[in-house]
Amino acid sequence: MDQTQPLRVWRMIGLVIMATLIFWGCSYYFIKWTANSYEQEAVAATSEATIHASKSVGNMIQGGLDSLDGIADSISEINYMDWDKTKKYLHHFDKKYNFIRISINSPDGKAYASDGTMFDVSDEVGFQKALQGISSISDPFLDKISNKEIITINSPLKFKGEVKGALSASRYTQDLYDALAVSFFKGHGYSQIIDQKGQVIIQSKNLEEDKSIDNIFESISIDSRNKKQLQIFKENITAKKSGVGIFWINGDSKMVGYSGIQGVEDWYILSVIPKDVIMAKASQMSQATFLLCVIMFVLLLIIFVNILLNKSKIRKQMERIAFEDELTHLSRTNKFVKDAQYLLKEKPNTKFAVLQFDIEQFKYINEIVGFHEGNSILIQVANSLTANTLDEDVIGRLGGDRFILFTSYDNKAELIIRIQVLTEQMSDYTFGNEEGFRLVINCGIYCIDDRQSDILTCIDRAGIACKSIKGGYKSSCTFFDEQLLLQIHEEQDIVRKMDAAMTNGEFIVYLQPKMDLRVNSFHGAEALVRWNDPQKGLISPAVFIPIFERNRFIVKLDLMVFKSVCIMLSKWIQEGIQPLPISVNISLITLYHNDFLLHLTNIINRYQVPARLIELELTESIVFQNLEFVRDILLELKRKGFSIAIDDFGTGYSSLNVLQYFPADVIKLDRAFLMSKSNDETGKIVIASMVKLARDLNMKVVAEGVETEAQIDFLKQIDCEIAQGYYFAKPMPVVEYESLIKST
CATH class of the missing domain: 3.30.450.20 (PAS domain)
Structure with a gap:
């Protein structure tokens, strides 16, 4: 018998025991690590579910508050x-x-x-x-x-x-119950609403919820193991912070997430999940590991590899959620920044630019077509952007209607051509099989000169450039420069002062008379607004009107001017003066406002002014945008007795073929159009033809910006009925205009 055999046996036994101990040690730490990992994921999931429920309830409540405030304002x-x-x-x-x-x-x-x-x-x-x-x-x-x-x-x-x-x-x-009915952890988790003192205000209808709990703080304080976590819980609630804690409640360990509800100062969302439900998967893993240890190490290794693969899959799913926009499937900001920085580093000799796009007046488009159709618009714009860019371009969505593009370019001229083609493709939108309309796409461009530039800063600067051109009626683009920063500061100063200016009566209505060329007498006037700032003096409408159109303050301004005109007309009627019609400018934003027609009707009824004495002027860029919508509104205005004028006719949007489609009473030839066309024979023929066509359509023609006697002679020659301009009178205060009409 080999005497070394027992030694080898004992050695093998020792090795097996050592391997077993090592394996059991590794298994123990692996099981512990797995449990901790699932607990951390559960904390994140609980926090996410709580914040989601908080936003759901908060949006419902805030929506109700906003709706009621809006109703109160309208009343x-x-x-x-x-x-x-x-x-x-x-x-x-x-x-x-x-x-x-x-x-x-x-x-x-x-x-x-x-x-x-x-x-x-x-x-x-x-x-x-x-x-x-x-x-x-x-x-x-x-x-x-x-x-x-x-x-x-x-x-x-x-x-x-x-x-x-x-x-x-x-x-x-x-x-509120419906808003709380968010299912998570396979229905074992539930949400409820508490106040700052822990009192349960709204319980969920989940069968897992303990209906006997009236105050969560009191229920948690019963178990001494909760003392430290309970203090943190209360402090966070007082400080309006979100968080997640683990507590023993009625003998069971539960994970509790909490978050404040926006719009309600004293309400908080509470999400409760039994910890045994959270740790069930980890517990099953521990049991499986124990059984596999008894059977064989190899099988345990396979299971371990599968776990790693599952975790990798979960991680990829989480990355997709974190990096991909849910609606358009474009990159979110953090993924966009990461990819853009990579390209900057990998291609040091390539010129790059950050482009930011947005849809003009998308909020109002959303209100008109509904949020579902609004989302379809965003998806189509995203698809157009993706289909018409380079393979290496980085595309993302910042949120709302704002899209970003990181692209290479050779020179600025070539870049502008690409953008024009791109915005042309993005502008087309069709409602299913119905006739669509043209979106107005704005694009701000920031060319990266410093390779160390922070991408977020580049996005902000492209956004500043994009914001600077908002308010137009055609797609356009512009480059960022430092002057835009100064412009932004000036705009902020105007926005800061506008409400006080309205309250203090700094917006003043001026009137510019119109002249009937046939009888050489006044034919009414156009109401124009001026801002008399105490520090800066008169501010040009060209400065503040575009800003007000972007921030919706133009609605208040338009209604203020309309109301002022009605007060003037009412006063003249009461004094026995036969008033001449006054024209009032209406912006696109005001036209889109939900209660626009109601406001106008209420004002004329209040001051008992006949609608026929008011002519509403809309620029041709408004009239020829979204034809069906604008036409329906104009028809309603006509039914109420208002006259409709198309202002700035001839500035580039004009289509004589569709002019007959609109119920307009007057077209106003733009000053620049008159100046450029009346100095040559061809131009005179064009103007004469337009005047004849308008008259054939039973429309009056007003020539704006008349400054010379030669222009007067030409207008009389082509039977243009009405003229307006410095040749006759500049815009004047109401008192001067009143004296003028009394004297005539």
Whole structure:
């Protein structure tokens, strides 16, 4: 017998024991690592689910608050003392915003609701806050009318800037339940709403939820193991911070995520998931590892490799979520920056530029066509951008209607040509099989000169360039330069002052007379606005009008001018003066405004001014954009008695073939068009033909910018009826115009 055999046996046994110990040690650390890893992923998932639920509830609540504030603002423009009309008006918004009822609450607490009911709200906290000028949402309570649980949204009701009561809207609590019904962790997780003191305000309908818990802080404090985490929990709630903690509640370990709800100061979303559900996968892995250890090391290794592959798959999915825009499948900002930096490094001798695109007035397009169709527009623009760029270009979406492109170029002229072709492709949009319309695409360009440039800074500068050309009616592009920064600062100064300027009456209406060339007498006037700034003096409309069109303040300005004109006409009528028609300019933004027609009707009715005395001027760039939509509005204006004028005719958009398509009464020849065409025989023939065509279509023609007697003679020769310009009179204050018409 070989005496060394027992030694080899013991050696093998020792090696097996050592290998087993090493394997068990590795397995132990592997199991522990796996459990920790899944717990961290669970923390991230819980935080994401909580924030998602918070945004869902917050968006619903904020949407209700914004809607009610908007209704309150619109009511302040009408005579809401006429209850029958106001009730119908409010009932319209019940259906539109899915409210149970909307009520106007007098200062003494009497509520008059859109469904015809009357009740007392004087003791309600939300009503008291509204009287103090604060919009708020109530805790759930039982509605005495419907006998169902509801919440109320409250908003101050102002008239001429002073709180005269409150506007309240009721909504079933079921809406909040629906918003909380986000399924996660296969239905084992649930969400609820608590207040700052931990009191449960809204419970979910999840069967896993412990309905006996009235205060989450009190339930957590019962177990001494929660003491440290509970203190952090309370501090974060007080500081309005989001977070995730693990607590022992009623003997079970649970992961709790929390986040504040935007729009409600004292409400927080709570997401609760049993930890055993979270760790179930890790527990199964531990058991599988134990069994595989008993069987054989190789099988355990295979399982381990599979786990790594699964984790890699999850990581790739998470990267796709983090780096890819969900709607358009373009790169998000962080992925765009990463890819752009890589190209900068890999191609040191190539010129690169960052381009930022946006869709002009996309918000209003969204309101007209709806969010679903708006998303279709974004997808089509993204597809056009992808299909018409170079293979190595980096394309991304910043959010909303803003897209970014990182591209190479040889020279700026070639780059501009490429952009023009690109925006032309992006501009075409068709509604299914129906006739489409042209989008206006703006593009800001930043050429990268410094290879060490921060890509985010380049994006910002391209955005500044893009913003500088917003407000136009044709697709356009421009390069960034330092002068744009100064322009942005000047624009910010104008925006900062505009509300105070409106309040202080710094916007002044001037009138420029029109002359009837046939009888050599005045034929009305055009209302023009001037800004008399206390520090800068008169600011040109060419400076502030484009800014106001971008930020929607133009709606207030247009209505202010319209109202001022109605006040003037009303005054002259009362004084026995036969007023001549006044033309008022209306911008595209105002035309798109939901309550545009309602505002105009209310104003003329309030001041008892016949609509025939007001001529609404729209630039031809508005008229020939989105033909069907504009035509429908113009027809409605005509039915109400207004005259319609196409302003700046001849500036480049004109189409004589479609002129007959619109219910216009007047076309106004642009000053630049008249100046350029009236100095040569061919140009005179063009103008004469346009005047004849307009007259054949029963339209009057107004020539703007008339400055010379030769122009007057020419206009009379071609039977142009009306002229306007410095030859007759400059724009003048209302007092001067009034004296002028009285003297004639």
